[in-house]
Amino acid sequence: MEWIKEYQKFKLEINQQSLTSIPYRVLKQRSIFYEAFGLKEDFFADFSRMARLFKSERECLFARIFLLEKLTKNESLPHVTFWKEIYETADEKEQIALLRSMAIIPFSPAMIPIAEMAVRSNLTTVFDAICLQNPFPGHYFSENSWNQMVLKALFSERPLFKIAQLDKRKNQALAQMVFDYAMERWAAKRNVPPELWRMMQQEVPIRKSITDRLSQGSSFEQAASQLLLQDYQLEHQNIYQDWDQLGMAYWKAQPRPQGYQQAGSGYHQINYKPE
Numbered sequence: 001m002e003w004i005k006e007y008q009k010f011k012l013e014i015n016q017q018s019l020t021s022i023p024y025r026v027l028k029q030r031s032i033f034y035e036a037f038g039l040k041e042d043f044f045a046d047f048s049r050m051a052r053l054f055k056s057e058r059e060c061l062f063a064r065i066f067l068l069e070k071l072t073k074n075e076s077l078p079h080v081t082f083w084k085e086i087y088e089t090a091d092e093k094e095q096i097a098l099l100r101s102m103a104i105i106p107f108s109p110a111m112i113p114i115a116e117m118a119v120r121s122n123l124t125t126v127f128d129a130i131c132l133q134n135p136f137p138g139h140y141f142s143e144n145s146w147n148q149m150v151l152k153a154l155f156s157e158r159p160l161f162k163i164a165q166l167d168k169r170k171n172q173a174l175a176q177m178v179f180d181y182a183m184e185r186w187a188a189k190r191n192v193p194p195e196l197w198r199m200m201q202q203e204v205p206i207r208k209s210i211t212d213r214l215s216q217g218s219s220f221e222q223a224a225s226q227l228l229l230q231d232y233q234l235e236h237q238n239i240y241q242d243w244d245q246l247g248m249a250y251w252k253a254q255p256r257p258q259g260y261q262q263a264g265s266g267y268h269q270i271n272y273k274p275e
Contacts, residue, residue: 004103124156124158175201179200
């Protein structure tokens with residue numbers, strides 16, 4: 001994932017240079033910044049200071065992840081208390097950093113309930129931080145928690161192709177729920193996102209009438225029909241090479257509303273690079 005590669009470059013630069021010798025990154029509070037990364041001050045105060053120390057939101061995010069990575073190497077850390085306290089007291093951007101850090105730092109079982117709590121957040125940015133471009137749910141979520149996250153992404157109109165390990169975690173229960181959801185939307189004469197069909201498995205039979213309907217729809221639905229036939233090992237001729245390519249093309253074509261977006265309100269501009 002590109003954002004993880006960028007973070008590793010950021011961390012390498014921080015580790016190779018004296019922290020106080022990076023004036024273009026840090027504002028006037030360089031001594032506070034040094035103390036923060038030296039863990040000489042109170043962690044929760046240091047964590048919130050990052051917003052004042054970095055000019056770029058992305059660098060601020062990476063600095064917070066770096067700070068968490070350093071702190072969690074401390075074996076005496078009370079992980080359950082730590083993760084719960086910091087998530088519950090954090091603001092939106094601090095929660096995003098905490099959730100993104102789960103892709104970087106060593107696993108602790110205490111992370112799982114925090115990640116599951118983030119799935120229930122009504123803030124799109126917080127939900128995206130755990131759901132999109134984050135390998136943690138794919139590795140550690142139970143099937144039930146995973147299905148809830150994918151369904152919320154679908155209901156909230158999030159780009160499914162950005163969910164890590166989406167194909168590996170497909171399961172019959174999720175496929176059946178997604179199929180039923182598609183039938184309900186069609187019955188109500190509403191559009192069905194073409195990415196939805198990616199969740200199907202051969203245990204859930206797809207009638208010819210379904211692929212016929214898709215093949216008569218938009219170019220994206222036609223592409224979904226062909227990929228669906230491919231997944232079911234039936235005769236097909238693809239418009240797009242795979243589901244990721246279809247997902248990227250579909251979301252690129254969607255309108256982008258301006259302003260605050262609450263989870264479930266539709267498209268939200270993602271602050272992390274897509275590729």
